[in-house]
Amino acid sequence: MSTTALMVLIFGVIALVFGGIGLGALMSARDFRRIAQRVPGEVVRLRESRDSEGSVYYPTIRFMTLNGQYVEAETHFGSNPPPARVGGRVTVLYDPARPDRIRLEGFWAGGKLIGVLFASLGLVFLVVAAAIAAFSP
Secondary structure (H helix, E strand, O other): OOHHHHHHHHHHHHHHHHHHHHHHHHHHHHHHHHHOEEEEEEEEEEEEEEEOOEEEEEEEEEEEOOOOOEEEEEOOOOEOOOOOOOOOEEEEEEEOOEEEEEEEOOOOOOOHHHHHHHHHHHHHHHHHHHHHHHHOO
16 A cells, blocks of 8 residues: 555544544534423532643533423533633523433533534545545656
């Protein structure tokens, strides 16, 4: 196998992996939004997670379901800055079958951002693979 063919294969596989992760995340966010109920909530806690690049905050939200049940749940998506301060109001999307499974409304918090980032990276690697294939002797 030539070096060019190997490079096209490597970049192509990376494109498929990143693109697949991105499309999967976007489809998951879309499917969740289809079943989710939307209610107001309040940030009751911010859990800080630190690493070498700084801090990420995971809010715990208190809200009442449409059935009148009070729920407190932590989001799976962290951010810096946090989406709201403790005591701040947010819009919660929750799974009616599992009310502790929540996302916050918005592009940044709902999982779409991760999908768009990975899908975009997949597209970049695909373009690089195509360029190598097209312009190699």
